[in-house]
Amino acid sequence: MSQIRLGIIGLGSMADVHIKGFEKIEGMRLTAVCDTAMDRVQRITEQQRDVRGYTDPRKFLASDIIDAVLIVTPHKFHPQYAIAAFERGLHVLTxxxxxxxxxxxxxxxxxxxxxxxxxYSVMFQMRTDPLYRKVKQMIESGRVGKLLRVNWVVTTWMRTQAYYNSGSWRATWEGEGGGVLLNQCPHNLDLLCWLVGMPTQVVAQIGVGKYHKIEVEDEVNALLTFEGGATGSFITNTAESPGVNRLEIVGDLGTIIAQPGGTPVLTYYESAGSVSEFIATTPQAWGKIASNLHAITPAATDWGHHCILQNFINAIRHREALIAPGEDGLMSLELSNAMLLSGFNHSQPVNLPTDHAAFDKLLNRLIAQANQKKK
Ligand SMILES: NC(=O)c1ccc[n+]([C@@H]2O[C@H](COP(=O)([O-])OP(=O)(O)OC[C@H]3O[C@@H](n4cnc5c(N)ncnc54)[C@H](O)[C@@H]3O)[C@@H](O)[C@H]2O)c1
Structure with missing residues (x-):
């Protein structure tokens, strides 16, 4: 198949990252760009003369010079552009x-x-990280067994006030619809669901503007319940340094501890047998089941945004299976919406899938309150 003609809508800092990565991508070329801000469009078209620029999203989507769209606007515009793109017969990576x-x-x-x-795909590039790929492969090959507990402390998302001040849409209910859960943690929430499935219930405590002058949450402490009775927790904030990033997945047959970073650490404790069976059947009052420690080195393969884009292009050209189907984008939003619903309702338990109308009502109230304060 010939090269895929790609258009990008939203030409801010993340679009720059994607454009830099294009040199690694085979089977596509950038043909059009769009942003509601003219200077953003000109910045690209002046460097790349064969790329056509648009400030009107409707004209961009109707241009007939693109086969696929990469949506890189603030989150709240993703749905309208994705849906309009599908209606124009365009492939979508958001x-x-x-x-x-x-x-x-x-x-x-x-x-x-x-x-x-x-x-239709979503930019969950952390699914291509060899560390999490390995964790997934270990779970799927039965090395953890029945899930008992999952805990993720991810407090390495520190952000400064200057970061929050860098865009008027950032960290506002109206512009962004949330804080750490909507901006930084979609990756972790997605990985959590991808690895162990979506919880059935969430109880959350949130800190709103606790560490920064922002109107949205910058701290979350959530308890999770899964089908089959497994429990979990998800802890995050944007105020710690250096922070901790530690994912523990504990099952009846083994425990995985994953810690990303410059030198990712993947530890696997392999139980000598089923822990629940041992507990039920051993005659020893202080019996312990043996477990072997394996320090695993994930393969040093290339990963990142460009891998998701290449996979998207390959899916269009050769029907390669998607790493991150767009449909999966729903899971992390169910989870983040549930945490906000619980957090704003005195930590009441929230069942998943969430009551969508209740979340829309909450968000509209938060937007109205924030706007009222600004008057
Ligand atoms: N995958 C990742 O790791 C990752 C990292 C950073 C950001 N992101 C995501 O990328 C998106 C953009 O983030 P960013 O940091 O580049 O933001 P940004 O503010 O730097 O850029 C957003 C751009 O969108 C343009 N824009 C705003 N409203 C628009 C509209 N209605 N139509 C067309 N263009 C519009 C703005 O003019 C701006 O150029 C967000 O959804 C963010 O979550 C993803």
Missing amino acids: EKPVAVTAADALAMNQAHAQHPELI
């Missing part, structure tokens, strides 16, 4: 999160279902 609300993510999935011939 940045994370696919939307702000689970209801919008569902609408995107439904719009895609009307056009199953089109490819």
Whole structure:
């Protein structure tokens, strides 16, 4: 198949990262760019004369010079552009999160279902990290057994006030629809669901503007319940340094501890047998089941945004299986919407899938309150 003609909408800092990565991508060329800010468009078209620029998203999507769209605008615009693109017969790769609300993510999935011939993917590049690929492979090959507990402390997302001040949409209910859960943690929430499935219930405590002058959450402490009775926790904030990033997945047959970083650490404790069986059957009052420690080195393979983009292009050209289907974008939003619903309702338990109308109502109230304060 000939080269895929790609258009990008939203030409901010993340678009720059994607454009830099294009040299690694085979089978595509950039043909059009769009941003509502003219200077952003000119910055690209002056460097790349064969790329056509648009400030009107409708003209961009109707241009007939693109086969696929990469959506890199603030999150709340992702749904409208994805749905309009599907209607124009365009393949879609959207940045994370696919939307702000689970209801919008569902609408995107439904719009895609009307056009199953089109490819729809989401930029969850952490799924290509060899560390998490290895964890997934170990779970799928049965090395953990029945899930008992999953805990993720991820507090390495420190952000400064200057970062939050760098864009008027950032860290506002109206512009972004949330804080650390919507901007930094979609990756972790996605990985959590990808690895062990979506929880069935969430209880959360949130800190709103606790460490920064922002109107959204910058701290979350959540307890999770999974089908089958497994429990978990998810702890994050944007105020610690250096922070901790430690994922523990504990099962009846083994425990995985994954710690990313310059030198990723992947530890596997392999139980000599089923722990639950041992507990039930051993005659020893102080019996311990043996476990072998394995320090695993994940393969040093290339990973990152460009891998998701290459996979998207390959899916269009050769029907390669998607690493991150767009439909999966719903899971992390169900989880983040549930944490906010619980956090704003005195830590009441919230069942998943969430009550979409209840979350929309909460978000509209938070937007109205924030706007009222600004008056
Ligand atoms: N995958 C990742 O690791 C990763 C990392 C950073 C950001 N992101 C995501 O990328 C998206 C953009 O983030 P960013 O940091 O580049 O933001 P940014 O503010 O730097 O850029 C956003 C751009 O979108 C343009 N824009 C705003 N409203 C628009 C509209 N209605 N139509 C067209 N263009 C519009 C703005 O003019 C700006 O140029 C966000 O959804 C964010 O979550 C993903």
